Amino acid sequence: MEEDMLRGEMGPAVARAMELLVALGEVFEAERLVPIEGAHISGVSYKNLDEAGLEFLEDLAELGAKTRVRATLNPAGMDLDLWREMGIPHGFAERQLRVIQAFQRMGVEATCTCTPYLIGNIPRRGSQIAWAESSAVAFSNSVLGARTNRESGPSALASSITGRTPLYGYRIEENRRPGAVVEVEAELKGHLDYSALGYHIGRILGSSVPYIRGIPRADADSLKSLAAASATSGGIALFHVEGVTPEADRFGEEDLKGLERITVEDGDLEEAVSSLSRGVEDPVLCLGCPHCSLEEIWEAARLLRGRRLRGRLWIFTSRGVYREAERRGYIHTILEAGGRVFRDTCMVVAPLKEMGWREIVTDSCKAAHYASSMGLKTRLEPLKGMVEEASS
Amino acid sequence: MRMRGRRIVGGYAEGRALVSLEAISFYGGVDPETGIVTERGHQLEGESVRGRILTFPRGKGSTVGSYIIYRMKKLGTAPAAIINQETEAIIATGCVLAKIPLIDRLEADPIKTLKTGDYIKVYGDDGLIEITQEKS
Numbered sequence: 385m386e387e388d389m390l391r392g393e394m395g396p397a398v399a400r401a402m403e404l405l406v407a408l409g410e411v412f413e414a415e416r417l418v419p420i421e422g423a424h425i426s427g428v429s430y431k432n433l434d435e436a437g438l439e440f441l442e443d444l445a446e447l448g449a450k451t452r453v454r455a456t457l458n459p460a461g462m463d464l465d466l467w468r469e470m471g472i473p474h475g476f477a478e479r480q481l482r483v484i485q486a487f488q489r490m491g492v493e494a495t496c497t498c499t500p501y502l503i504g505n506i507p508r509r510g511s512q513i514a515w516a517e518s519s520a521v522a523f524s525n526s527v528l529g530a531r532t533n534r535e536s537g538p539s540a541l542a543s544s545i546t547g548r549t550p551l552y553g554y555r556i557e558e559n560r561r562p563g564a565v566v567e568v569e570a571e572l573k574g575h576l577d578y579s580a581l582g583y584h585i586g587r588i589l590g591s592s593v594p595y596i597r598g599i600p601r602a603d604a605d606s607l608k609s610l611a612a613a614s615a616t617s618g619g620i621a622l623f624h625v626e627g628v629t630p631e632a633d634r635f636g637e638e639d640l641k642g643l644e645r646i647t648v649e650d651g652d653l654e655e656a657v658s659s660l661s662r663g664v665e666d667p668v669l670c671l672g673c674p675h676c677s678l679e680e681i682w683e684a685a686r687l688l689r690g691r692r693l694r695g696r697l698w699i700f701t702s703r704g705v706y707r708e709a710e711r712r713g714y715i716h717t718i719l720e721a722g723g724r725v726f727r728d729t730c731m732v733v734a735p736l737k738e739m740g741w742r743e744i745v746t747d748s749c750k751a752a753h754y755a756s757s758m759g760l761k762t763r764l765e766p767l768k769g770m771v772e773e774a775s776s
Numbered sequence: 777m778r779m780r781g782r783r784i785v786g787g788y789a790e791g792r793a794l795v796s797l798e799a800i801s802f803y804g805g806v807d808p809e810t811g812i813v814t815e816r817g818h819q820l821e822g823e824s825v826r827g828r829i830l831t832f833p834r835g836k837g838s839t840v841g842s843y844i845i846y847r848m849k850k851l852g853t854a855p856a857a858i859i860n861q862e863t864e865a866i867i868a869t870g871c872v873l874a875k876i877p878l879i880d881r882l883e884a885d886p887i888k889t890l891k892t893g894d895y896i897k898v899y900g901d902d903g904l905i906e907i908t909q910e911k912s
Contacts, residue, residue: 400872400873403785403872404869404872404873407784407785407868407869407871407872407878408865408868408869410782410783410784410868411784411863411864411865411868412865427839427840427843432838432840433840433843434840434843435847436808436840436843436844436846436847437840437843439843439846439847439850440843440846440847440873536839536842536865536866536869537839538839538842538843538869538873539865539869
């Protein structure tokens, strides 16, 4: 069957996709290809794709490419309906919509979120999946116990078209063993602290597999922040949290003996936060990197109830979460306070410069990292502090 | 002289070598419209990779670089073939999409052995290159 695909008997698009997977298998010395149960595809924002990526996607759709497994899509550069309100230039919007149409023609669900696991694309524990989007990779490997490498947009797309992926890296049991031990002595009070912890760990450990101790009550949203930040400053694709994540209890003292050990104290988190914080004068406050869960939107609505914002507060989430938040009245509360909620995009992949943004305040080290590399001034602040400072 | 390596993407190409001791980022580092290396301070800054047997250690930078290689091929500004010391996913992906022969892990270090201007035949399918030293 794989040979047939490669020879072009299942069409030119399948053959191209197969060629790519075989070449990547060669690069990473994979023994063979294995079937996957699902895919999540990045490389969606026109800001990153540019003409080159748009052309490639349209060419591939034209060749008749179709997904063989369920495939969801990462955020685009704008809310697909409310882009005018975001200040997105018309030319950008037109090309962004063509990108989405090309993906849809191939059968990819236009979910446009970095948190597919919050809207029903939840891989089974132990299943092989091909996910791009570094934060979702770290979350699905670590918290859901699924198996994926850090796929690129093209490799995840090729896997969705063939239903195959080369077998190497985190797909193999042995490579999921811890490579370092992290003792957390710092006090973690909210999402920003987990984000800072992830940012610190990634910076020090690069692309190792950390075994983290000392955070026995981390909830899903905290782990989402940790995953995103550690995948940003380093290349972390998998971590284990003692007493929390599903594979952690497979490893005992014997497995951890001799590994590099680091201790994380309050000062390390403060250092991570201050490395991404500058003085800002008229920032946009941003929430939703990764995309907000329903609980996070509820928290924002609770803090904003009865307040009036002086500056801009923009919240980013998926359509799935937005619908439920709207039904429960959270969106209404946020809008009443003067905040905005957008879907399909975020502060990392929207063309912030073209939108005239110069400064942001956020509770996400990942967002601050990328905004700062785009030349914006950034400051990190927990949600509560942000709201109190910006409202009366 | 002939050298054997690892075939990543097959196909045949020939042309003059352009050798860089530094890694190359196609996204932001090369102008796809002209094929000219634009990364400031890069050893190849100002040089055109168009039609060359581009030889460098490995790719770097954003994965969007793969799409840039694809676009360059369509515009006619792409290298004829790529030789890496040890390739990685960005370059490999770009070369598959663009159908550009790609070989790595040659028996002798290509960035030391090959000289800019050498005439090179690349037999991608066999993971083989043939070097004719600096001829006119």
